[in-house]
Amino acid sequence: MIRYALSCDSGHSFESWFPSSTSYDEQARAGLVTCPFCDSPKVAKQIMAPSLGRATALPAPVEAPGAATSGPSAPGAAAPGVPVPAPSAPADGPVSLVSEPERQLRAMIRALHEHVARTADHVGEDFAAEARRMHYGETEQRAIYGEASLNEARSLLEEGIAVQPLPALPDDRN
Known part of the structure; x- marks a missing residue:
């Protein structure tokens, strides 16, 4: 090329x-x-300076942590290539990709999942059938959780069986 x-x-x-x-x-x-x-x-x-490949790569220039380079945008601005501090960048520590309210919401949903897992029986895909058996007195009442399709959940509600969806964690979808 x-x-x-x-x-x-x-x-x-x-x-x-x-x-x-x-x-x-x-x-x-x-x-x-x-x-x-x-x-x-x-x-x-047009006339163009040749772009020559090097046999060995040059080391990347080292800049101060938290610094970025910027060209002049107005009279009196820094010269091109002069390190300019990054605006309000944290000096050290991890950078969060999630806002604080979203982080708190995820923590609450995670705590809810842990509470349900500790206090209820997981019945998996048998959730709808087990909920019906309990509702109609065929088995003892107890806290259960599991999976049900949207149609199964609607049918349970139409029969007067109280069900509540458990919100999924965003991390569980990845």
């Missing part, structure tokens, strides 16, 4: 990649190379 710096007859500058220099020439002759800004087919190569 080869990258060319190009410009159109309206003065727009842009870059484009081609499989080879011959490919660029063929596409330009066919009118397939156009300016992405004004769609002009009158495009020419």
